[in-house]
Amino acid sequence: MSFMLRTTTALGLALAAGPAFADMDAARAFLDAEIGDMSTLSRAEQEAEMQWFVDAAQPFQGMEIKVVSETITTHEYESKVLAPAFSAITGIQVTHDLIGEGDVVEKLQTQMQSGENIYDAYVNDSDLIGTHWRYQQVRNLTDWMAGEGADVTSPTLDLEDFIGTQFTTAPDGKLYQLPDQQFANLYWFRYDWFNDEKNRADFKEKYGYDLGVPVNWSAYEDIAEFFTGRDLSHLGVTGEVYGNMDYGKKDPSLGWRYTDAWLSMAGVGSKGEPNGLPVDEWGIRVDENSRPVGSCVARGGATNGPAAVYAVEKAIEWLQKYSPPAAAGMTFSEAGPIPGQGAIAQQMFWYTAFTADAVKPDLPVMNEDGTPKWRMAPSPHGVYWEEGTKIGYQDVGSWTLMKSTPVDRAQAAWLYAQFVTSKTVDVKKADVGLTFIRESTINSDHFSERADKLGGLVEFYRSPARVAWSPTGTNVPDYPKLAQLWWQNIGDAMSGAKTAQEALDALCEAQESVMARLERAGVQGDIGPKLNEEKDPQWWLDQPGSPKAKLENEDEEPKTIAYDELIKSWSN
Structure with a gap:
């Protein structure tokens, strides 16, 4: 009671x-x-x-x-x-x-x-x-x-x-x-499916490495492919199974998916904790006085750079290939309960705030003894990510x-x-x-x-790993005005109305338009935006750090780690 x-x-x-x-x-x-x-x-x-x-x-x-x-x-x-x-x-x-x-x-x-x-x-x-x-x-x-x-x-x-x-x-x-209150977005996966001997043997035979928690996006993609459409009747699972879960409806909640650090996992920002400096996970660059100076690559930002394009293209590809067909038309709140229904193998972007609802005893993802069949772990990183860079969001x-x-x-x-x-x-x-x-x-x-x-929530929050997850930082000069630009522009890429590059070009230009208005108005004084003059984008891409030049090969060697070994490393 x-x-x-x-x-x-x-x-x-x-x-x-x-x-x-x-x-x-x-x-x-x-x-x-x-x-x-x-x-x-x-x-x-x-x-x-x-x-x-x-x-x-x-x-x-x-x-x-x-x-x-x-x-x-x-x-x-x-x-x-x-x-x-x-x-x-x-x-x-x-x-x-x-x-x-x-x-x-x-x-x-x-x-x-x-x-x-x-x-x-x-x-x-x-x-x-x-x-x-x-x-x-x-x-x-x-x-x-x-x-x-x-x-x-x-x-x-x-x-x-x-x-x-x-x-x-x-x-x-x-x-x-x-x-x-505080919660992170982490990687979620079916621990029971990953530890099943048949699944492990079949995965090893097909991909040549062990099924485990993906360390990078290449491994995540292999796992998504492996489980999508897989017959898991030997585990008592009936119906269609999918290797990825996401959402893609053009709705304000789509913006959260991206401002809440999807680009950070790809490696868009600079090194730094709790947020990258001088370029953060929104792709906004600041000067030595913390004044925002640009969002587009032409001004030293990274919102429309190669790493950001890679991030959005991968999200769209995985949504289309490895997710339930209805996911593309879902909002954040509609997509949230889906993994708990028992047909999803993994999700890269899963809020720990869902934990309370995902451990209810009557769910198909729960064991009879009250333990979950799933676990959470650090999110895998994209090919542009470097050690010391933010890797996810914390609300x-x-x-x-x-x-x-x-x-x-x-x-x-x-x-x-x-x-x-x-x-x-x-x-x-x-x-x-x-x-x-x-x-x-x-x-x-x-x-x-x-x-x-x-499912690993306590272990994560007790681990040194948690500091790499952080909220939006101080590079963003007006969150309400800028955040609303994301869902509209990313939505254009999700719907196919624009390519990822076109959508991100429009997004960074819109962000700079808001920052230019703030600069002209002077409402934020000497810590408000002061936009850089535009240069040839290649000049910025040739500089060290973010924005990062396009890699010839965006498919790195896949790497996984056994979940139990990961947890053990945190407690050492």
């Missing part, structure tokens, strides 16, 4: 009556009913942390605040369970709205442009870090916690315990957002306070943001949504015990 249904507890009665004042009894009832020992803190430490919230909330009794996030499992838990608990414990009435990711960005944009206080806090992807730093319309939390937010900043916040703050820190060294939904929000409302919202990320609740929240934000939670005994039920 969920916490929300336990109305016989003291907290349930408090919720029914409607909280009017901060209440430590409600806190104890919440700890009893919902948290128990599922925390990295002892019961005494939990109560001490809750007491701080009770005390800090005193000036805000009866205040009503509104916050917003996208609709994912983690935020549903916050909205339905943690928000009512916070209201009962603190006396601050909080409404936590759940809307689409695009709608969150639209509301935030409207608040930026109008100055109207629509929400008191946003869980806004750290992909907007470059936007927030340049426009200076959000409170930077470093100064906030030392100034107006000092009295409402928890002594147990422990920023060093958060694994994503490097993604929410701008080049000025200031923290602009507080991570609330970091983060608490963001707008300057247009009145101070007292921002202070109350900051209390809520800290409550839902606190050490008291974080293990339980992570258990529900599987979107880790704290090192202490990842390394907790609870997740050591649960690890074998989660």
Whole structure:
């Protein structure tokens, strides 16, 4: 029975009556009913942390605040369970709205442009870090916690315990957002099919190397070919089987597929962590002062360079050859559940946020003992990729306070943001949504015990490999304006209306048009775009690093690694 249904507890009665004042009894009832020992803190430490919230909330009794996030499992838990608990414990009435990711960005944009206080806090992807730093319309939390937010900043916040703050820190060294949930896109595959002796023998005979986790795209392609249409009746599998899953409908979610770092896996960007410098995974180049100077190769960018063309062409080829026929007409949300239905051998681009839904006991991809038949591993890289380059995307939904929000409302919202990320609740929240934000939670005994039920998620987040996955970085000067260009232009390539080269030429030119307008307007000051003069693209391609010249042979020698050996290497 969920916490929300336990109305016989003291907290349930408090919720029914409607909280009017901060209440430590409600806190104890919440700890009893919902948290128990599922925390990295002892019961005494939990109560001490809750007491701080009770005390800090005193000036805000009866205040009503509104916050917003996208609709994912983690935020549903916050909205339905943690928000009512916070209201009962603190006396601050909080409404936590759940809307689409695009709608969150639209509301935030409207608040930026109008100055109207629509929400008191946003869980806004750290992909907007470059936007927030340049426009200076959000409170930077470093100064906030030392100034107006000092009295409402928890002594147990422990920023060093958060694994994503490097993604929410701008080049000025200031923290602009507080991570609330975090997930990566990784390689997903049928561990049981890959370990089947007949499959392994047949693959070795056909391709001359071992079936395993693909290290590069050449191996991924071989595996996709091998499994597509394969007869797996000896494993009790009936129906058509496919070696790849993706989606291709011309829809805003198609843009996420690419801005969320498909090009990074191909090797488009420069070396560097968390993002390539001077050229990032969007193909945008910045100068030594972090000013965007170009997107097209003619200005030193890489959005329309050979590596990007290779990336898009491969995605289209695999979608057409190795995926279910319906995939080309699917959106992100429609494609997400398909691997769990049991007919997909592998998927290069699979969000770990799907884990909670992919481990449900009645799915054909689950064993009777509650362990999954699938695993996740690092995504394979394309032929242009080099060691030290970003290799995939990590979503970091983060608490963001707008300057247009009145101070007292921002202070109350900051209390809520800290409550839902606190050490008291974080293990339980992570258990529900599987979107880790704290090192202490990842390394907790609870997740050591649960690890074998989660298909490699815990092992990945405990590994040194995770730092190569990162959100959009600070090279992107205006995420909302630029991100919407991707799905429209990539969609033209997916539909066949344009070649990949033509679509990417149009995309980089559109990005530069937006950056030129920002430069003319001067709205981002001396950290806004300052476009390079155009040169012969070959001049840039002849320079070291990104943009990278076209390789004569884009089919490198395929390479795989045994999954169990990979996991072992992480723990060494």
